[in-house]
Amino acid sequence: MNPAFWSIYLIHLLPFYLWFHIQPCEAASSPKLLGNETDHLALLKFKESISHHDPFHILASWNDSTHFCNWHGITCSPKHQRVQSLILEGHRLHGFLSPHIANLSFLRVLNLTNNNFYGEIPQDLGHLFRLQTLSLSHNTLAGEIPVNITSCSQLRYLDFSDNHLIGRIPKEIGTLHKLEILLLNKNNLSGHIPYSMWNLSSLSLIALSFNNLEGSIPEEIGLLKNLTKLGLGVNKFFGTLPSSLYNLSFLQILSISSNHFIGTLPPNIFVTLPKLELFEVGDNQISGPIPTSTTNATMLQILDFTENSLRGQVPSLGKLQHLQWLSFNRNNLGDNSARDLDFLKSLANCSMLSDFDIGFNNFGGPLPNSIGNLSTQLQYLYLESNKISGNIPESIGNLNNLLVLLMSSNHLTHIIPNSFGKFQMMQVLELHANGLSGEIPSVLGNLSQLFRLDLSNNSFEGNMSQGLENWQKLQYLDLSRNNLNGVIPIEVFHLSFSTLNFLNLSHNSFSGNLPTEVGKLNNINVFDVSQNHLSGQIPDTIRDCVVLGYLSLSGNSFQGTIPSSLALLKGLQSLDLSENNLSGLIPEGFQNLPLLEYLNVSFNKLDGVVPNKGVFRNASAISVIGNSKLCGGISELQLPPCPTKVMKNKRHHNFKLIAMISVGVVTLLILSSILAIYRLKKRNMRPPLYLHPINQLPQVSYQSLSNATNGFAIQNLIGSGSFGFVYKGSFESGENVAIKVLNLENKGAYKSFIAECNALRNIRHRNLIKVLTCCSGIDYKRDDFKAIVLEYMENGSLEKWLYPSTSNADNPIAFLFDQRLDIVIDVASALHYLHCECEQPIIHCDLKPSNILLDGDMVAHVSDFGLARLLSNKQSSTSLLQGTIGYAPPEYGMGSPVSTQGDVYSFGILILEVFTKRKPTDEIFKDGQNLHNYVEIAFPDHLVQNFDPYLFPRAEGTIINEEENGEIQSLISPTIEKCLVSILKIGLACSVESPNERMNIRDITRELNLIRNTILTGGITFNT
Structure with a gap:
């Protein structure tokens, strides 16, 4: 669990306990009254404000055949049949908030959490003088907090969190004397906290994290005697913490991370705040020693001192038996002495500890054997960038549930202990920049879940270990700057390494030839074997x-x-x-x-x-x-000019030919050459897409991105690719984003950065991923840093839905026919825009399921424009090999220029894959067979056998079942089967070998929409 989000996470785990006190009884099933017509009309107006996007058909029951008190989400008072609660939480409704809600004058509970409401919050809601619970969180509401809301004097629960609200917190909020819970976190609010809020003595929970609030926290906060949870993290607050804060004895959660607070913490803080369970002060400017009372903070579960200026020793923490997350990262703790790590022994009592981080401090001395006594639940252990010396204790192998172990940039020596073979769940292991020696132990082959291994800058010797073939998921391997010798094992280039995209074996003593199997690294992006003793010829298979x-x-x-x-x-x-x-x-x-x-x-x-x-x-x-x-x-x-004979030999054939042809033909050739040169120069006057400036994009600092991802924590890593890693993050605005960090060790990452920024800078379409901002600067180590900030797509990639993880293999994700068709239509719409509606057509060049991302409503967005190209007469003659094997059109492999027809081919393969669930790179496609031919052979009489069996709901019985004689029988309707045949026919027409015979994108979008309309007009529905 990412500690930077713990405060918000815990806050939303709180029960909506107020509702149980204020919700009225259910309406009678057979109401005797007709009901209040005002309420009825108000609900109908509310329904009208919802656009046609009601994915779960929640409002289908809102019709005249049923009394409105029995409509879904409505609760009325039994006596007067007036609406008292409107609860439509988590239904993905899309629309604006109708001001007619204010006519529900008996309303006590309004809960529209986790939908897609947009626009401003109506001022009219202030007329709901009986309202006690108002929850509009997790929407996209904008504008300012309406002042009239403060007229709802009975409010006890107010939740506007996770929206796009701006402006200040109204000073009139101090009139809500009954308010107990206030959630405004994850917005764009600014300004100071109004002083009137400190008079709300009933408040028990305040969440203001992830905004742009500023100012100091006054002593008046001490008036909130009932306060149990306070979240102020990721804002711009400054100054020292008021002493009265430490007198709020009921406080359980205190999160003030990522602000500008200064000063020291009082030694007795955990005495005056005995109930603290979560304490986050990370990323501030807190100095001084760790408070001595920390030793008695027995209720603590989360303790975060990350990125401050704390100094001295860490006290004994053995009484913190509920501790789950502990971070002292990036402070000045320790003094490079043998006693620095004595506190580790006390942590043996913390049996629930799962995340422990002391990286980037001054801890010295040897790593004690007591490290192996830490909790067996420990998953993340960060010890990097300290001054820890000596050998790695064998006992560390007891921590066999570790996922991430970082011990790099220390002074560790001797060998890697064999107990590392117990880390069978390990995903990231970094030991670089130490003094480790001996052979790389073969037990590392047991780490079958590894996707990142860095042993560089040590003194390892001998040949590489056996067991490399077990690293099926490895993406990053760095063994550079060691003393390894012998030949490079063939296993390194085995096909099981098809996921490997970074391999660095440089600065060793490897000898022999570079194996021809190097060509099997078909996903490798960075390959470095420099400064070795390799010989022979460079293998041609590297192509x-x-x-x-x-x-x-x-x-x-x-x-x-x-x-x-x-x-x-x-x-x-x-x-x-x-x-x-x-x-x-x-x-x-x-x-x-x-x-x-x-x-x-x-x-x-x-x-x-x-x-x-x-x-x-x-x-x-x-x-x-x-x-x-x-x-x-x-x-x-400053090279010498080439000798005449060199030039003569090079052009000997041309001179002989010229001597044989007539003067007229010579003249014609000269004129043609002049024209060609003129066109070439004119073409070169326009710089290619990837060289355009990016200064029109807003830029964000490295610190902001670091804050958004909790220091690019591994917990936030959501993917990796050829040019780097992608993290989930949240800016101060509270908006979830995807942060694509480029690996600048790959020299070409910069041009990919420029290409993707500019490809998406001036194009806008609902089905294209949006670049929000970018970062081009330096990180904390003064190294170059470049990143692109994109919209966050909560449902991940299309590839994830087509091929769920092995852990879900027995319970596949519900991914039905209509969802897949909508996604295909979305992608076609994006291509239509790129090819036909931009000032210059844009070729994506790498269309495939992993580059199709899905938002919360399963709307598809085409992403990854790192290979995108503008199409113009000036570039159309450039021969480019673009895309991914299986999806790239065959003409690209023969040197043909990129084209819109190339994207259409990739789209055709995408269609065939989506509905057959067959990858174009499946092993069955050998000896000239491919996905196009596979479907074409079955078309149309035997297509049913090739549909993905999970295209249709299975709750009502099996849609595609296997008869006793082994033949597969289709139980789907003739209309749907006809539509499936039509869709695959489009896929085949798009993926024919000849570019000129492929469908036009305009025809594709028209045909797909006709298929969708056929389904809709036929009244066919799909239940997920």
């Missing part, structure tokens, strides 16, 4: 690493020519072949690599002409020194 962006083979003894097939790696951004024994020419194809921004071929034995186009036009982007036989190139390289 199969189709997403490779950063390749370094420098500092070895490779010989022979540079494979021209490297020029097929169209995503290559950095190539370093320096300090080898390579000979021959520099491949001309390198000048056609569209993303290449760094090329180093220095200190080899190359000869011949240096090209002068593409990356070769920028002297600062290439290095060719130490090759005495190279010539030509741009003037800045």
